[in-house]
Amino acid sequence: AQSVSQHNHHVILSEAASLELGCNYSYGGTVNLFWYVQYPGQHLQLLLKYFSGDPLVKGIKGFEAEFIKSKFSFNLRKPSVQWSDTAEYFCAVLNTGGFKTIFGAGTRLFVKA
């Protein structure tokens, strides 16, 4: 069955530190890839997405993610985090032959001011 793995359940960083959150998926076909974010007390919202083309995708608030097909990975990065990046981050995968998006378990990021 298709699955999405997020390696870190909790990450604690100081402001200005660099961030990389891992995401791997199991489906071998063509996929659409997403990162969603849930800030404290807010709805889940889209951070960035990959459908095709340049495997390096840039999203809002300085986030980017790189799709590496050979590694079945879509890691999220930010060069310098801010306190306001404290949130829970979810990786998600939609295989283009299917109908439902599969979410990872989420990574809780806490940024110390």
Add this chain to the structure above:
Amino acid sequence: GAGVSQSPSNKVTEKGKDVELRCDPISGHTALYWYRQSLGQGLEFLIYFQGNSAPDKSGLPSDRFSAERTGGSVSTLTIQRTQQEDSAVYLCASSSQRGTQETQYFGPGTRLLVL
């Protein structure tokens, strides 16, 4: 424009009672999803509606859970004979499902507590 709305925002019920959770998707969105988010857990897929097609119920955890979508718009998730382990945040999302470029728009969730 209006986003996805859910009601109630919070629900406290006693074990064994039935509950109904409502989702109003974004107007024109043909796809609607229900997820469950338990404390410390990720998003657990429950059920998916797409237009007039038969729903994908593969994520429903037991036959106490059911959902319907009337007129291709509003959806209701029903949990019968609630158990304490049903306590969670129930999220609804909708998307336009144009091709495969699907972004889901989430509602605020209903926080369910079963005593």
